[in-house]
Amino acid sequence: MSQLKVTLIKSAAHRLPKQRTIVKELGLGRVNSSVVLPNNEATRGAIFHIAHLIEVEEVK
Template structure:
């Protein structure tokens, strides 16, 4: 299973509750923080919800 490298690039201030919870679920804490997430349909859905706050790099 491949992994995705996810970096938070914008603040969660002003985001709604679902978006803040999505960032917490991904393990992102602050701007510039990077985590690796398994590439599954569930994680893709969470990333879609916060696509304007994060940058996703495919790690093959």
């Protein structure tokens, strides 16, 4: 299974509480922080909600 590298591009400050929670749960803290996550339905669902704040790359 492939993995996704998720990078926080925009700050989660002044966003909806649900969006801030998702950013924290994905393990993203500050702007430009990155984390490698499994490419599954749960991860993709979370990414969908905060797509305007992050950048996603596929990692093999």
